[in-house]
Amino acid sequence: MDYRAILEGVQTGNMSIDQGLQALRKLGADELGYATLDHHRALRRGFPEVVYCEGKTPEQSAQILIRLAETGEGPVLGTRAGREVFDLVRRTHPSFEYEELSRMVFLRRGIGSPKGQVLVIAAGTSDLPVANEAVLTLELMGARVEQMIDVGVAGLHRLLGQLDRLYQARVLVVVAGMEGALPSVVAGLVDQPVIAVPTSVGYGSHLGGLTPLLSMLNSCSSGVGVVNIDNGFGAGYLAAMINRMGE
């Protein structure tokens, strides 16, 4: 049950004022003992709360996801979720899906037809898990998404042969590990916003992704916003917000 449903319930008389207040209070902060769910967020931010499953027990993660599925009407999303979270969730809710590479548990619901156009570019095959996280997030937030894989700067013609696809996107998410040069090159070619995602793919002085992160923050091309290492979700979320503006 969400905000609109409560108002409609009160409007139609199916719900008393006191029942409405009770329901509203629960939506604002739903305490599970180990978590305080922020159902208000969907209203405030236009997308429901997302569950970051790392550092939670599988049981905690699963219970929060189920609670979100039962109290809302839109999509539900859990990131960095082990398969055991999925296994727990789908016992109760068989409509949940799981994507192996990006380790996401999600429920496609109430999304509507995809809007706008976002292009998610991955420099290499090893960046796929992070790129997938961005793609799925975008889809759940209602964006039309395309992907372009393995077009790193070591072989520029792979990218340059597909310039039209770059021009057609409203916003681009560029995922890269190693030296993280791809967002700089892409941003130099287009005049749309570029969201850069460094990945932890590399070794030695790669420093777990700090090298491409720093590289992207120092891009000599303008128009680049950076998110945390491996944060495909964050990039997808931000890109979806921007993509929505083009409506």
Add this chain to the structure above:
Amino acid sequence: MDYRAILEGVQTGNMSIDQGLQALRKLGADELGYATLDHHRALRRGFPEVVYCEGKTPEQSAQILIRLAETGEGPVLGTRAGREVFDLVRRTHPSFEYEELSRMVFLRRGIGSPKGQVLVIAAGTSDLPVANEAVLTLELMGARVEQMIDVGVAGLHRLLGQLDRLYQARVLVVVAGMEGALPSVVAGLVDQPVIAVPTSVGYGSHLGGLTPLLSMLNSCSSGVGVVNIDNGFGAGYLAAMINRMGE
């Protein structure tokens, strides 16, 4: 000469196999020539060419700015410019202006009436130079801009008392030094994109701005894109791109 021409040359015997190989090799790069088109495209868009003056001699900076003023018709912008650059430029072009705090030299020209709405928030008074850089960049790129100053998280009520202004912006630029918590708090309150700019304001373990930079990259709120420390220009540029999408 394109791929077909090469093949036809070889088929007809006008070109030997080795000549064909040589031509193919060059094509792999000429193909890249697409980028030139993009450059022309960028020129047509009315966006300013921007000169980063740090590390250039004042004479070099001034000459480049004058050249841009004489060959183009839109605004001209030089960042991190000492006053001596301004002094050199205005001898020839008295229409140039200078903003002391942000050290920008610029020519307001061909901008048109401001569009959309961008809110630039500065956590403290000391963050003003960077915030000003963002504001001026936005104005030169055609955006309507508002500012909100000194609303850091140590006194939340200053921010919360102006929520309407937050809701009215298409995109928000949030500038903060110290622990850099403000973008997280702001992004938790709105559903528009937030561009976070860490500043080098602080001391000790502030590490010249690395602390708020890291803080912003790890924001627990979604919808935040980060730019380099003190990079008000970059934030303004990205925000202007996004703001334009709302047209």
Add this chain to the structure above:
Amino acid sequence: MDYRAILEGVQTGNMSIDQGLQALRKLGADELGYATLDHHRALRRGFPEVVYCEGKTPEQSAQILIRLAETGEGPVLGTRAGREVFDLVRRTHPSFEYEELSRMVFLRRGIGSPKGQVLVIAAGTSDLPVANEAVLTLELMGARVEQMIDVGVAGLHRLLGQLDRLYQARVLVVVAGMEGALPSVVAGLVDQPVIAVPTSVGYGSHLGGLTPLLSMLNSCSSGVGVVNIDNGFGAGYLAAMINRMGE
């Protein structure tokens, strides 16, 4: 046997001067070969020595805990203890307890009724293990403790809806990972001391907790003291000391 018991033994004549000296010497530094127990600490610092079990063999940890249980009369506490330490200890001392999340082995003994009021706040569910360590330490040191879980800055209303609970505490322990903004926000709302505990919850540029640590050290709110990453014990210890001052 503790200091008071020795003095009473000598006073009543149950113990000769030389027996007393011998007992005192043993209390001052009880050598186990691989450890020198500091029984004097309870007298000097008001709380017995705490055993940091990481880097010790389970046998070493267990023997030290048992020795402390047998020679003192107050509570006994082992931190970062694997379950095998607990298994070894409770064979001899079945009164010992174990808390899974924080990995603490402890003996509630001679604590008295809880005094004062300390509030332990955790930004997210994933910060619970560290928050639990603080809570248990506080309880063993005689403080009355309350908890508030999952009230991170991404949804400020969860925190602001419970301001009264903030005002009622003598001292607050605030545990947060990610960008570590919560202590700054809390300290801006109250006028009691805030002990900030960064956690290693996060990824990428989170740097194992260095990011929230740096963030907390650079808080723009005054009245914040910081302890090491994941150091719930240290925060609880310091908070208990401060809480005790209100008597």
Add this chain to the structure above:
Amino acid sequence: MDYRAILEGVQTGNMSIDQGLQALRKLGADELGYATLDHHRALRRGFPEVVYCEGKTPEQSAQILIRLAETGEGPVLGTRAGREVFDLVRRTHPSFEYEELSRMVFLRRGIGSPKGQVLVIAAGTSDLPVANEAVLTLELMGARVEQMIDVGVAGLHRLLGQLDRLYQARVLVVVAGMEGALPSVVAGLVDQPVIAVPTSVGYGSHLGGLTPLLSMLNSCSSGVGVVNIDNGFGAGYLAAMINRMGE
């Protein structure tokens, strides 16, 4: 307007569903308005408003200090202020004072007789500027303060000869550069809270104070809270809060 009013508006038809949703959205934030009360509460407490002058122009700093002096009745304090700030301020307000070493501008006013007992310890003579910042902050916040200078661990007897002074304080501020060992040693000797302040005194691998900062965070003694490098003000503020609890 509160939740009940919105529900009643919708029930009675005075408000459409969409108007209700809009009002609810705002309410989630207005709820945050509690913070304002807290602010007023802080104002009533007689704590100084503190101006961090670094990064502000002398004129900005002076104007803010003068405004605070004219609108309040308690003490006023500006930190990291150059002498030119003081020169500007005392033209209007000759009662302001200046402390050279710590670069503080301040107005002693409405403080009352000093309460409690705080001991500020400096490991070496070079740590005096930071220690002075702590002392002055404490005095302006109403605490009775004592100092102990140049008692670093290279000559332990200097500290151990004055143990009584350590025992008499309610809380201790320990300022140290170099390896920052002094807070660990002090905290091992007392059972009061210790606030540790690393200073930027040292060279080479001292890393501008990061070395003693890390050292203090990893203290093997319990009961230590750490503030930022050279942050004598922050340490004094926190110590004053704790000292006040003993009333």
Add this chain to the structure above:
Amino acid sequence: MDYRAILEGVQTGNMSIDQGLQALRKLGADELGYATLDHHRALRRGFPEVVYCEGKTPEQSAQILIRLAETGEGPVLGTRAGREVFDLVRRTHPSFEYEELSRMVFLRRGIGSPKGQVLVIAAGTSDLPVANEAVLTLELMGARVEQMIDVGVAGLHRLLGQLDRLYQARVLVVVAGMEGALPSVVAGLVDQPVIAVPTSVGYGSHLGGLTPLLSMLNSCSSGVGVVNIDNGFGAGYLAAMINRMGE
């Protein structure tokens, strides 16, 4: 099928222009869905694409290697490959080989007789895996290679007793962990280019190889180029390029 074959097919009429175009397009970027093979590289850079297997599933790695083996005529090389990659590859292509220490999967094919002379020096036995990676890369790229093992600076006479071997190489690859002093010493003895490879062999403040990396970048001897930590492949590749110039 490679470029020459296509041109010959068109020249002889075995292939139409359109078939040729189709084949060329495929060669330029062979999309596998999760990877875009860069067959053009062998033409452009003189050595076929190398597959970095870390971060790819064994199946992905194996399929790319097989595809490269089937479409090209030169050597094929996969680095950082687990044995399971090798097991998958050799089912189809039994000519592939595997080197355990350096974890390389490769196909020796179309290499010709070794040319020039490259000396690969390893400071210690523990540096062998990285040195082997360099040696194999060099061999597959057509270079004659010699090795010198365990000649670190703690026993200089081991190196100095073999100076003639140093003088005979066209280029030297020097692999070292610990403090990474060996390349400086070697470069001081010869007048040929030295490629320095830091390894992750060491502990404590070795920082996973950052220490020898920094050491090599700051060599007081001229003529040293540095590659990433443990990057034996990169060193071998660069050395092979330089060695080829001596022809």
Add this chain to the structure above:
Amino acid sequence: MDYRAILEGVQTGNMSIDQGLQALRKLGADELGYATLDHHRALRRGFPEVVYCEGKTPEQSAQILIRLAETGEGPVLGTRAGREVFDLVRRTHPSFEYEELSRMVFLRRGIGSPKGQVLVIAAGTSDLPVANEAVLTLELMGARVEQMIDVGVAGLHRLLGQLDRLYQARVLVVVAGMEGALPSVVAGLVDQPVIAVPTSVGYGSHLGGLTPLLSMLNSCSSGVGVVNIDNGFGAGYLAAMINRMGE
């Protein structure tokens, strides 16, 4: 005295066992005397003796340069030299020259006609001082040098329009600050060795050049050797060595 002589001395009784041991001990080091020969060899090669002037007094620097000019016959080179070094040197030796940007003092002498072809590429105008250092070093070491300036990846077409110049060089030196992406892009286009030089041009998270340094070390293109930040001299020296191999 060599091994055989020692053994014969002992055999004949001309030497006692202990005298033999003493002689053997020394021999282990005298063996190292080979290095001296190498030194003479280097002197014969016509390479300049280079004086690093930073950290030396101007008088020291000038005297060493003059001594080299008087005792040798080839070129002489001083790097990082203030103008005062030049002023001191040319009093005695008016043939010395000075290059302002790179701060080099040098004597062109005995160089012969330039050989081979080296291309020095600078990403931006601000990288000129470092590029100039490389160019001058190359010229003094006998190489033919070309330059390409301001072809950073933010406008790829500037680079791609001059591919022929890239192909004609035997070795390329690529100088870049900011994110340091240019060497990766260049190395992906050519099959010659690339020497990458990071510069300290940038700000904020640029970390004084560490960001492009790390970026270049993690290049996804093969064939890149890296030198220290701002080390134009080192890059020129290494490139000259490689260029010479093509003779």
Add this chain to the structure above:
Amino acid sequence: MDYRAILEGVQTGNMSIDQGLQALRKLGADELGYATLDHHRALRRGFPEVVYCEGKTPEQSAQILIRLAETGEGPVLGTRAGREVFDLVRRTHPSFEYEELSRMVFLRRGIGSPKGQVLVIAAGTSDLPVANEAVLTLELMGARVEQMIDVGVAGLHRLLGQLDRLYQARVLVVVAGMEGALPSVVAGLVDQPVIAVPTSVGYGSHLGGLTPLLSMLNSCSSGVGVVNIDNGFGAGYLAAMINRMGE
């Protein structure tokens, strides 16, 4: 067979000059293919080569140790050795011993009666593995050694109660993790050289031992030399050298 034996063989005629030369050559650098043994070291440095077993296969480590045992007459030592190395070695040489905590394989042979006096102090029980490594190294190098365990600065009286033991040592090795304050305190109490060994015992901002390492390098007490993190062997070696000077 060692140097003296060769000389005696030649002196007595049991060995020809050529046999002697052959034996000497072997001693100077004994090539095993994957290692170049430096038998010369015992002569040059007064203690035979030590085998660092990390990063070598157990077989390699065992073979090198056995070779050293067979060709020399003094003690043999392998550090960081897994038990499997010991198992392999003792099949051939049952006199080898193994110490579990420090993971050392060694052969006590030809050591003579212990000389001088070295005190090895460990701050905590968790520092024992590193302290043991120092103790065993010292014993094998002929020093008389004493230990003092668990006397960290959190309970100073444990250390101060044993000052006489500190004064009796010629040189002290002080091992500490956490904040690493103990060497500073000890060096302030004695006038003998102190060798400080940081350990990786700690968590959070302890940074794997970097914190105590930095702390020790910045000691405010003079007379402290520092070795790498966990490098008990290096500390023992250096202390043995110094201890030997007192003869």
Add this chain to the structure above:
Amino acid sequence: MDYRAILEGVQTGNMSIDQGLQALRKLGADELGYATLDHHRALRRGFPEVVYCEGKTPEQSAQILIRLAETGEGPVLGTRAGREVFDLVRRTHPSFEYEELSRMVFLRRGIGSPKGQVLVIAAGTSDLPVANEAVLTLELMGARVEQMIDVGVAGLHRLLGQLDRLYQARVLVVVAGMEGALPSVVAGLVDQPVIAVPTSVGYGSHLGGLTPLLSMLNSCSSGVGVVNIDNGFGAGYLAAMINRMGE
């Protein structure tokens, strides 16, 4: 009052249990009074009191130096002293001297004839200030000192040609910037203790001396103790302690 007296007081009833507990508590600290003896001991040893002048005002430094000169009879030493300190001191005490490069103010007095032999080696001319600091410290502490300058590893023969001088020293101080390889090479050649001093000479990734510091800590040669960057005084002090042991 000692333990026995307390027990007797309690036994005889002259002291209550609570008075006894209070007395015992104080004793735990008074016991620490032993340290005072150590201080007197140090004074008797004729070692200079050393004043670290950085961070003190010239007046403070001068006054402390004068006080030491007037109350003691041995040498007096001030490090990191500006010339103005010297100017202030010599007004009262014309016997003080000043060394420009190392910025030391000192009084040679009561030193006696130099003893033992210490060799101070500097890798380059730029390392002289730090080497001088070590030399002067050694001289003031009574050691005979020799110097060897500019013998870096880029030209090994310079070092190897003077091996006898290395063998004659009791202890060696090796000062090096850049990559800091020299101590490793020297320690591999001798069997005496080596004190390694990294300097801040270098640029770029030299990190203000952290690179040679890390390099020296990871030396593959045994027998090396490291002091802080540029800490010539600390190295000299430690070397003097060791040198004295050879008496």
